[in-house]
């Protein structure tokens with residue numbers, strides 16, 4: 129169908145929050161991959177990339193990336209796609225000697241991506257090895273976090289996160305090591321509901337009694353230079369809950385952190401899908417990667433500086449326990465939200481000013497995918513074209 133024959137939906141009323149159909153539409157899920165291809169993606173941490181041959185892999189939006197340390201010690205990003213017939217070259221994280229060998233037919237590449245070896249080279253009519261190196265991808269390290277991108281980015285990660293740079297630097301994240309293996313689960317709901325709950329603290333006093341006792345009096349959300357930031361200071365008053373009370377009393381002093389971060393839990397949202405959480409005793413990231421319209425990979429990992437104090441180990445255990453309780457609570461709200469999207473009486477979201485982060489997240493999606501402003505899903509088979517038409521109208 130050409131653009132000329134597509135009629136926009138009859139219900140043209142537009143809104144600045146996402147309508148339930150955007151959480152349920154397979155066609156919308158398909159164009160959402162643009163969000164993931166056009167932003168930097170947090171792919172891992174530098175602790176997995178300390179020496180030549182170390183690599184990490186990262187998949188999103190139908191793309192596959194690998195980041196590897198070359199023989200000079202520099203990081204290189206490539207599509208994790210063999211140039212012969214597209215096999216996956218490397219899986220998960222690990223280390224290879226000085227070659228990347230394809231497990232399918234054995235083409236091998238140098239750590240700089242150059243095609244080095246091909247079994248039975250004479251059986252190829254014309255093969256100029258120089259034309260068949262791995263396809264490069266942009267890579268950037270920001271305070272120990274490794275970002276890749278499936279497109280050329282207009283801004284660097286450092287520019288994007290510039291407003292928090294000075295606050296993050298003292299944590300020394302690049303010197304941290306994992307406290308536990310990365311976790312990854314596939315969850316049965318749309319990726320956006322996870323950020324909808326994560327982008328506001330309005331639900332904390334009621335939905336998360338343990339967090340409320342930990343930092344309820346001080347918690348606040350704000351958008352700072354385009355970054356959603358949540359900031360909280362641990363309450364002085366001893367909590368009733370065992371984990372929180374013990375965390376409050378055992379948390380030691382961390383000499384590398386300034387005074388205002390000694391008792392601070394704060395979070396940086398990185399659009400579209402990642403959050404960096406900074407606690408005095410450790411740092412964590414978590415993120416979503418859509419698999420289908422109602423399936424999401426949820427992954428993350430915790431990192432900490434070498435610290436042999438028993439209080440630090442206890443604080444790490446207790447904060448993980450508090451976060452575990454929070455996660456179980458959120459899980460139930462998220463499932464209910466996703467289910468509510470199907471309800472015949474699902475209300476227009478009415479947001480408090482303390483839920484500005486939700487609004488911001490929705491508007492960011494709408495600015496890139498303007499079809500998401502519509503209250504009704506476009507007719508089957510037309511969503512991509514309607515979106516393109518709205519996009520050209522807003523240029």
Ligand code: FES
Pocket residue numbers: 210211212213214215230231232233234235
């Ligand atoms: S697909 Fe990699 S060698 Fe054939």
Ligand SMILES: [Fe+2]
Pocket residue numbers: 325326331335336454458
């Ligand atoms: Fe929550």
